[in-house]
Amino acid sequence: MIGRLNHVAIAVRDIAKASALYRDTLGAKVTAPVAQPAHGVTVVFVELPNTKIEFLEPLGADSPIARFLDKNPDGGIHHVCYEVDDILAARDHLKAQGARILGDGEPKIGAHDKPVLFLHPKDFNGTLVELEQA
Ligand SMILES: CC[C@@H](C(=O)O)C(=O)SCCNC(=O)CCNC(=O)[C@H](O)C(C)(C)COP(=O)(O)OP(=O)(O)OC[C@H]1O[C@@H](n2cnc3c(N)ncnc32)[C@H](O)[C@@H]1OP(=O)(O)O
Numbered sequence: 001m002i003g004r005l006n007h008v009a010i011a012v013r014d015i016a017k018a019s020a021l022y023r024d025t026l027g028a029k030v031t032a033p034v035a036q037p038a039h040g041v042t043v044v045f046v047e048l049p050n051t052k053i054e055f056l057e058p059l060g061a062d063s064p065i066a067r068f069l070d071k072n073p074d075g076g077i078h079h080v081c082y083e084v085d086d087i088l089a090a091r092d093h094l095k096a097q098g099a100r101i102l103g104d105g106e107p108k109i110g111a112h113d114k115p116v117l118f119l120h121p122k123d124f125n126g127t128l129v130e131l132e133q134a
């Protein structure tokens with residue numbers, strides 16, 4: 001069911017500093033920051049030949065990454081995102097298997113203007129999983 005690895009997300013306190021580190025020290029191509037108020041984060045993508053790294057900085061008082069950064073003050077890997085061909089079919093299959101879909105269970109539009117869903121980290125080896133419609 002899952003396809004390509006779309007991105008690995010890293011939660012950071014300072015997205016400008018993280019972007020400069022990857023651009024200037026690692027020599028990577030880094031996009032400009034984009035606020036995603038519906039998700040409570042500001043996002044930057046590091047474009048690699050085979051996948052992307054997504055930097056997440058908290059946006060607003062109720063950011064879903066605030067507690068993660070409290071527990072991981074230096075930042076850290078927050079989620080992996082896999083592409084699926086049909087996100088509603090994937091969701092229904094996963095629900096039938098007993099996996100917990102986060103939020104209200106309905107896809108939201110993600111950073112690539114495509115529907116996304118999140119799966120509970122406790123159901124996937126302690127790793128938060130994002131699914132993005134391919
Ligand atoms: C920009 C849009 C989009 C894209 O297109 O790419 C994005 O990537 S948006 C990214 C941000 N959005 C989300 O993360 C949405 C989904 N997340 C959530 O619903 C919540 O963050 C959460 C996963 C349910 C956690 O909520 P929280 O309030 O932080 O709950 P707890 O602190 O109680 O956590 C419960 C339990 O789970 C562990 N945990 C939490 N986050 C992670 C994580 N990222 N990876 C692994 N484990 C995680 C946490 O440590 C708790 O464990 P215990 O302490 O053992 O109970």
Ligand SMILES: [Co+2]
Nearest residue numbers: 009054081130
């Ligand atoms: Co993501």
